[in-house]
Structures are given as C-alpha cells and as structure tokens.
Amino acid sequence: MITQPHHVPERLALLSGSAADAFLTDGLLRGEEVHSGIDLAKVVEPLPEDDARWSVEPIRSLVEDAMFEFRDERTKADAWLAPRLHATLRLTRREAADKRLWNHLALAVAPDYVVWRHLSEPSRLVAAERFQGPADRQCFSRLWWASELFRNGPDYRPVEAACGNQDLIHTVLRKDLIDHRPTAQALVRLLEVGKVTTGREINGLSVAVNAAGATVIYDVLAPDEPRDPARLRDWIEGAQTAPPVSRHILPEGPDEDPVPEESVAALTDYFAELFETAPVRGRTSEN
Template sequence: MPEVLGTYNRDLAADERTYARGDRSLVHAHESDVIRSDQTRITLAPLDSLMRTFWDLVEHESWPDAPSSDRWLAPRVHAALRLTRREASDQLAWLWLALHYDRYVTWRWGEDAPANRWKGSINKQAFARLWWSGELFRLGPDYYPVERALVRQDFVNSYLHRPAVRNRPFAAEIIALTDGSRTDATVLSPDEINLLAVTVNLALAGTPPEVEIGPQNDDVQTYSEWVRSGATTDDWTTMPEGPPTQDVNSHQLSAARALVDRCWSYRSDLVEAHDSRAAQRARDAVEQQDAGRVSGA
C-alpha cells in the first residue's frame, strides 16, 4: 500500500530531526496521518513516482546545478501532491515530508542543510517553496509562469512569502516584468528584483493590490474537484496541466500591469533616498573619526 502524507503533533528538536533522517521510528510516537474532513488520506504515490523520475534525471545530469532543478520540479510537485491551501499551511506536514524525502533536501542544500529547509517559511522550506510556487504563480492550468518565476532564486526568495503575490494577476505581472517576457521589458538583475520587492512593499503599505485590481476570484469548486481527483500520470517528463480553474481575466491582468509599473516607477526615489542615507552615514563616520583625532591630539 502506498504511503500517505503525515504530520507531527509537535515540532521536532534539531537532534530529533537528525535521528529521524536515519530512523523514522524514533519519532513515530509523534506522527499521525493527515486526514481530510471526509476521513480520507492523501496518498504519496504520485509524488513517489515523480521523485523516481527526478532521480533518473539527476543521474543523467539534466541540470547544470541543483538550483536549476527548481523550475522543473515546482510545477510537478504541485500537480503530484494535490493539497488545499489549508492543508499546505501545516508546517509540520512539510517537515514530515522533508524527512520522508531527506535525500532530496541534502542533495539540494548539502548534508548540513539549514534548519529552515526542514521546517521554515514557504520561501525557504524544501518542499513548501516548490508547492507554493506552483500554487501562487500558475495561471489556471498553465504552469509555465511557475517555471519562469523559478529561473532565478532571487525571485522566490524575495516574493513567495509576501502577501501581495496571493493576488494571482499581480503575481503574474511581476513575473512578466522581472523575466523580460513583456515586449516593453528587459530581464531585471538580482538587485533590481530585490529593489522591486521593496518598492512593492512600500507602495502597497496599507493598500492591498485588490483595491485596484479587483477581488481575488478563486475558482474554489473547480480547484477542490481537481484536488480530490488526484494525479493519475506516471509520465513526468512533460509539463503537467494544473487545475482547470478560471481565476483571472484580462481586465485584472491589465490593472495588475499598471500597478506593477507604478511600483517599479518608484525605484529611483527609493535608490536616491537610500544613497542619501548612506552618504549621510559616511559623512557622520568621517566627522566622528576627525573628532577622535582632535581629542587624541
């Protein structure tokens, strides 16, 4: 019988996580299955199948380095492990999954993988970051925006955990600006990606993107049916289709693009303010050094 997704009834200490990697039975007393409201469990058979394909590709050196595999794996993890957002908010379930597939965690981040790769925020935890990228950056059944978003680590690190990207049209237009896929845009540098994240935070402080873009209209019924149907493929070499939801319309995308452009237009003011503060700190440091020389003379 295929294994099912589990969770823990409490967090595990660092030494417990280390022991569990070698022998899961040592923390078995703290484990339980994730059980849905209809008393069903979540099979890991599709994810097991995906990871077998993944390791075959690793053996054939399909990626130049470990981070490059993220763009391939993220949409497929979302398609294989079909969760509701509520289920995906359980950090201890992600910890359980990381220990279950600990080979992946140590391959991706090394034997001394940081603690937040086992249990951490959605932009850091090993599997949560893949799944949530698939969920937040897809456009209906289209996973290609997810692939584009994960071309560079700066994007996931800077945006995935931010409330603004819960708005799907806004997330789509941020991706389009940063990766240069718009006809009027060029690929942003890592520093520019981080700068845009700061300007978005400042521009939307106290005013969520929904004010200008309109309310998020998640197609909850279609998504729920997709989750319940489960993944049926064993062929993970081609890009899967996501849930056939109708969450976004052209008006929302146009409004989102205008908002993203306005946020990006603030960058020069932000850089100028940062440079002014940095210059003032430098002047203050020089004055302090001069004062020290005078007092010591």
C-alpha cells in the same frame, strides 16, 4: 551524500515540530548520515487511509527523477519539480498551511532530496529550516506555495518562470500582496520580458510594490475574478484516480478561470513605472 532512510513510509503523515527536532542531527545537516526511519514512524500522526493523496510513492518517484535529471544543475530542479509537486499533492490552502505535513515529507520521505538540493558548499551544511521552517524556506512547502500563488488558473507556465529565479521566490513569496493573482502574474511578466533580472532589481521592485500597496488598492486598479471553490474541490477529488504527472509536459492545475488579461497588463505597466524609481542597490542614473 546520504541516501533515503532504510524505512520510507507508504503514506504521508503529520510530524510535529517538537518531534522533528530529534531527527535534525548534525550528521543529517552535514549530509553524512540519515536516520533509519523506524523511530520517526513511531512519533507521527497518521492521515486518513482512504485518501489517495497521501500515498508517498508518486512523490518519492518525482524527487528521484529530479535528482537524476538535474544532477549537474540542482537549482534548476525547482522550476521542474514545483508544478509537478503541486499537481501531485492536491491540497487545500488550509492543509498546506500545516507545517507538520511538510516536516514529515522532508524528514521521513525525502531527506536525501533536501540534502541534495540545499547542501551549501562553503559550509557543507544544510540549514535546518530546509527541513522544518517557514513556508518560504522549507524545501517542499516553498515549491508548493510558489505553484499555488503563481499559477494562472490551471496554467503552470508562470510557475516555471517564477521558480526559475531564486530571488523572486525567496523575496516575493513572503509578501502578502502576492496573494493578489494579477500582482503575481504581473511580476512574472516583468521577469519574462527582462525588465527585472537580478536579485537586486527584484528586491528593489518588491519594496516599491509593497510601499505603493499602502496607498494604491490593487484590487481596484487590477480586479480579479472571484474563485469558484467547487472547481478546486473537484480537482482535489480527482486525485483519487489521477495518473502520475508527466515528466515531459506540464500538468494542469485546478480548472479555475485565468487572471483577466486586462488586469495583468495594467499592473505590468504600473509596476514597470514603479521600477524606474525603485531603490535598487548599485543602480546609477546611467543604468
């Protein structure tokens, strides 16, 4: 298994897709060798020096702790790392939508983590999209966005539940409806109570939820509170003096109001009804 590059930058930067391509070698994707880091550092666009958020050390420390703690159960690292990555790398959604940031994090800062987490045993190959790919597939962006969409205000507990189920974050993260906070919380609640558990059930429920969304306006059925952008700005500015996130207790996200409980309850009941007739492959009437 590869180790980190010989040269790890001190600060995050932006790495374009075309520049990243040269470093996605067969040796890297097979987990056999990694670039030195020196040539990669020559093709990046720097981020502002006066912003503490771009320091690499806190992120590097997190991934090293994750690789040690979950060395025997790698998929479980997602639920642990996702909220801590989100609380460490305090981004606006616009910043998080810039794939160049995630390219740099995966290829320059922690390619060893990407290989450790996603090396496929049958093929002994990491999919290139884990380094440079869509938001729901790239190793680190998928965890950040799962945290952003499933957190309940400052509470990351729903993120742990969501990221503990690979099918949920793989399937649901692609859907536009997940940006409706009561929808995200209702899906997690169905997972927590055991109403949906398997990949097939999650896929079936997702299809039903999206189909119903074409005729049912979830904002009316389950209204949400408008967000106060000042609270997010304050949280981001707090990164300048924030201590490292705890490894043992969950951090706290932006001090935003939680999702109204009555909206979560209403959608949870509605989705439970949808699930009864959802197209779940392999399910019989006796199930």
